[in-house]
Amino acid sequence: MSSLITDYQNPQRWSMTKALSKLHLDALLLLGLFTLLSAGLMILFSAGDQDIDLLFRQLIRMSAAFVVLLVISNVHPDRMRDSAYWLYATGLILLVAVLVFGHEGKGAQRWLDLGLFRFQPSELMKLAVPLLVATYLAERPLPPTLSRLFVGLVMIIVPSFLIARQPDLGTALLIASSGLLVVFLSGISWRLIIGFLTASTAALPVLWYVMHDYQRQRVLTFLNPEKDPLGSGYHIIQSKIAIGSGGLFGRGWLEGTQSQLAFLPERSTDFIFAVIAEEFGLLGVGLILLLYLLIAGRGLYIASQAQSSFARLLAGSISMTFLVYVFVNVGMVTGLLPVVGVPLPLVSYGGTSMVTLLAGFGILMSIHTHRRMMSP
Amino acid sequence: MSRFALKDHFRESRLINDRLIFSAIFVGLLFIVVMVRLAVLQILEYEHFDSLSNKNRVDIEALPPQRGLIYDRNGVVLAENIPTFSLELIPENVPNIDKSLQELASLFAMTDAEISDLKQQINQERRFRQVVVRQRLTEQEVAIFSVNRHRFPGIDVIGRLIRHYPQGALFSHTVGYVGRINERDQKTIDEKNYKGTLHIGKTGIEKRYETLLHGTVGYQQVETNVQGRVVRELHRTVPVSGDELFLHMDINLQRVAAKELGTFNGAVVALEPKTGGVLAMVSKPDFDANSFVSGISSKEYALLRDSPNRPLYDRAARGHYPPGSTLKPFVALAGLEQGVINEHSQSTCPGWFTLPGQEHRYRCWKSHGHGPVDLKKAVSQSCDVYFYELSHALGIDRMHNFLDLFGFGHRTDIDIPSEGMGLSPSREWKRNARNQAWYPGETLISGIGQGFNQTTPIQLAHATAVLAMRGLNISPQVARASRRSGQSELQLITKKKAEALPMVNRMHWETVIDSMVEVVHGERGTARHVSEGLSFKVAGKTGTAQVFGIKQDEEYDADTLSKKLHDHALFIAFAPADDPEFVVAVVVENGGSGSKTAAPIAHKMIKQYFKNR
Known part of the structure; x- marks a missing residue:
């Protein structure tokens, strides 16, 4: 810290990038995140009925999440591995606690009331699962042996199952995929991957059996949204109207009738992408998606430059999971995937996922900025 | 760690980097898929979604017109519109009706019965038609709802003009009332013009002149949000208010009639003979017309409907009563016209009359008889025997045909819906209706307005007006003129009928009318007290109609009979006798005698009408 101040006082030796890396921050990733968060605030203003209070609350969450990012990026990757x-x-303990004592919201138990604030243990698992699987698999030479692969899969399936029981199928699938991405990156053979994909397809009917009624309803509605236009198909129909009526250039900021007249449900949370599409058109959503790709691309680059297999696996999984979030949300809003209730990362209104996502980027930055110190 | 094979860092990083590159390519492909999907929605299907989006937000709302006001002849308002706030619900916009109703119930302390009534109403209504949850909200209630409005999608406080009858019960039968449009109404109305209208005329003038009073609907094009709430207005076509209606009726006469009838059941009808205008039309008992506007509770309605006195029944237009002796002047006129009697024809009344070759005694109301009787005495003292003799000589057919001219047994065509028809019996009628032969005895009791004879009070008043006008038949009418909204000139509502009766000798009118003047002004006239304090001549006739058949040689004793079986009291009159301006017919159910109960009411009416002369 003191060297930062001295560097700052000496203009010849000072550079922005250097100053940031002293703070263990990555300039490019930070630029991408700031751009996305600013765009997100602007969209949220429009989607949230131009409610300044709502914007302010989101800004506070962002700041808190950013503090978390700053703290985590200063933790050495080795300490992460240790923990x-x-x-x-x-x-895991918290997940079980949620199932036993959790608060119900919209028919699902996800929250744990800790007095001062409410906490969703599934958010912790979003980072803990890839962290543990990466740690566990990197302990031995890669690709992992079949028995280690089996243990790794159990580490993934147990929390995913618990979260699916809450029930929060969207998060469960995201956590599972973050773990599976580590497994994929660890270099298991393609034969195993294909075999696994075949097996999961065969397991779909089993999944159908354990699903809650509302989840089944969502899948059925996804397959034929027009069948229930005033009930569960309403979201998709209105969302498609919003996106389609945006056209190439959009209706303009604050001018989207679907969004401003409240035809679009959950427009400040899960369906905010439709607001972007309505107000900024194909051009606007193209730019936002490109921004996501650039951020994730920087993450993948960080992964490729990492100096341990553990760090590569973790950074790769975090970057890819970020994109999985984006594609699941966009796929849902555009009617390509069922409505599973996954927010658009860093843009949708909501606190916990914001913290988790920026914490993930904190890990990426830590991995990247602690490189030299790891070198012999 | 060293127990196992050493990690080959170089090989591992290459392995992971290969997978990272594969991931990047896969992500790139996903990006392309998503962009293609977006392009399909936003470019190829743009027009489709754009039109859907426009349809989504623009809504056409009906603006109900203001219902025309109704005035009496003095310009006193009989029906007006007052602004009220009501809580209205559009079923298709309420996501969870049961829940919303429960929450409303706790907000406004509504009873379970009210809630279940509402639910029933909601189930019966069409999904897009508004249902009134609560009428006439107080300012406080409006405030309470406004604060909680966000909790109730599809429910809103609506400011509306609702019909109000400032005179309460006074015109409940004649002006009538409006009520909720029901399924039956919906079949008859122009649905487009009634969009947004909640009420329709149900009875009386409100029903008869519905098309004039209602007006023309307006529209506004509005932008709405998904809950159907208006965000802004795009275009507006103003509604055209209904026509104002000016009646012949006079509130002061109406008040006198209602007051004088008091607690009796009965009816009073007053006409302006020269125009046919209805000056007063009262049916008792009455009810508060306002209770029907805001939707009467089923309990309250049952109370009115099942009351033995039948307050909802319009006795003036629909009540059927035997005319009794009030029919005698018309029968006398028939006798004169047919040449059966003349002005001077004499008869003797011993107190009874028997048909040739029969034992049965047809009794006069005066048991010891009137002695020698001419036409004047027969009318003024209401001698039954004279009219037994006369009708026997006339025969039922000639009598029936003559009474036909005065509208007995026919609707008067008054502008009040569902008027009663009355009954003027004839040989033919009895054959058709009852498949029975006519007996000569029935002619006799028909001649004194008993037996099968039935008239409505309006019919009786109308016939009296025809007599007063010496044969000019003008159908009675309540509404005089209408006025288009925003215009100053009145448009007269045209008469249906005005014709002169064919008569042999014009002097016959004067003979009969003279005998009716004798009823009021004669020393022994049955309604001599009516003339008190009047500077002009009044022609009248009392009537006392039997409700209860009295056997041979039995006396009618009011004290021992229950009130229900007391005779109906009737009185008809017009004034001044030589140049009539005012006609009145009074029927008092179970009133006892025409001269004691009905005539004083007519007297008060006449005094009120000529008050300023």
Whole structure:
């Protein structure tokens, strides 16, 4: 810290990038995130009925999440690896606690009331699962042996199952995929991957059986949204109208009738992408998606430059999971995927996922900025 | 760690980097898929979604017109519109009706019965038609709802003009009332013009002149949000208010009639013979017309409907009563016209009359008889025997045909819906209706207005007006003129009928009318007290109609009979006798005698009408 101040006082030796890396921050990733968050605030203003209070609350969350990012980026990746088992175990205990004592919201138990604030243990698991799987698999030479692969899969399936029971199928699938991405990156053979994909397809009917009624309803509605236009198909129909009527250039900021006249449900949360599409058109959504790609691309680059297999696996999984979020949300809003209730990362209104996502980027930055110190 | 094979860092990083590159390519492909999907929606299907989006937000709302006001002849308002706030619900816009109603119930302390009534109403209504949850909200209630409005999508406080009858019960039968449009109404109305209108004329003038009073609907094109709430107005076509209606009726006469009838059941009808205008038309008992506007509770309605006195029944237009002796002047006129009697024809009344070759005694109301009787005495003292003799000589057919001319047994065509028809019996009628032969005895009791004879009070008043006008038949009418909204000139509502009766000798009118003047002004006239304090001549006739058949040799004793079986009291009159301006017919159910109960009411009416002369 003191060297930062001295560097600052000496203009010849000072550079922005250098100053940031002293703080263990990555300039490019930060630029991408800031751009996205600013765009997100602007869209949220329009989607949230131009409510300044709402915007302010989101800004506070962003700041809090950014503090988390700053703290985590200063933690050495080795310390993260060391704490992987503890974090995972804590997360599992909390998940069980949620099932037993949790607060119900919209027919699902996801929250744990900690007095001062409410906490969603599934958010912790979003990071703890890839962290643990990466730690566990990188302990031995890669690709992992079949028995280690099996243990890794159990580490993924147990929390995913618990979260699916809450029930929060969207988060469960996201956590599962973050773990599976680590497994994929660890270099398991393609034969195993194809075999696994075949097996999961065969397991779909089983999944159908364990799904809650509202989840089944969502899948059925997804397959034929027009069948129930005033009930569960309403979201998709209105969202498609919003997107389609945006055209190439959009109706303009604050001018989208679907959004401003409240035809679009959950427009400040899960369906905010439709607001972007209505007000900024194909051009606007193209730019936003490109921004996501650039951020994730920087993450993948960080992964490729990492100096341990653990760091590569973790950074790769975090970057890819970020994109999975985006594609699941966009796929849902555009009617390509069922409505599973996944927010658009860093843009949708909501606190916990914001913290988790920026914490993930904190890990990426930590991995990147602690490189040299890891070198012999 | 060293127990196992050493990690080959270089090989591992290449392995992971290969997978990272594969991931990047896969992500790139996903990006393309999503962009293609977006392009399909936003470019190829743009027009489709754009039109859907426009349809989504623009809504056409009906603006109901203001219902025309109704005035009496003095310009006193009989029906007006007052602004009220009501809580209205559009079923298709309420996501969870049961829940919303429960919450409303706790907000406004509504009873379970009210809620279940509402639910029933909601189930019966069409999904897009508004249902009134609560009428006449107080300012406080409006405020309470406004604060909680966000909790109730599809429910809103609506400011509306609703019909109000400032005179309460006074015109409940004649002006009538408006009520909720029901399924039956919906079949008859122009649905487009009634969009947004909640009420329709149900009875009386409100029903008869519905098309004039209603007006023409307006529209506004509005932008709405998904809950159907208006965000802004795009275009507006103003509604055209209904016509104002000016009646012949006089509130002061109406008040006198209602007051004088008091607690009796009965009816009073007053006409302006020269125009046919209805000056007063009262049916008792009455009810508050306002209770029907805001939707009467089923309990309250049952109370009115099942009351033995039948307050909802318009006795003036629909009540059927035997005319009794009030029919005698018309029968006398028939006798004169047919040449059966003349002005001087004499008869003797011993107190009874028997048909040739029969034992049965047809009794006069005066048991010891009137002695020698001419036409004047027969009318003024209401001698039954004279009219037994006369009708026997006339025969039922000639009598029936003559009474036909005065509208007995026919609707008067007054502008009040569902008027009663009355009954003027004839040989033919009895054959058709009852498949029975006519007996000569029935002619006798028909001649004194008993037996099968039935008239409505309006019919009786109308016939009296025809007599007063010496044969000019003008159908009675309540509404005089209408006025288009925003215009100053009145448009007269034209008469249906005005014709002169064919008569042999014009002097016959004067003979009969003279005998009716004798009823009021004669020393022994049955209604001599009516003339008190009047500077002009009044022609009248009392009537006392039997409700209860009295057997041979039995006396009618009011004290021992229950009130329900007391005779109906009737009185008809017009004034001044030589140049009539005012006609009145009074029927008092179970009133006892025409001269004691009905004539004083007519007297008060006449005094009120000529008050300023």
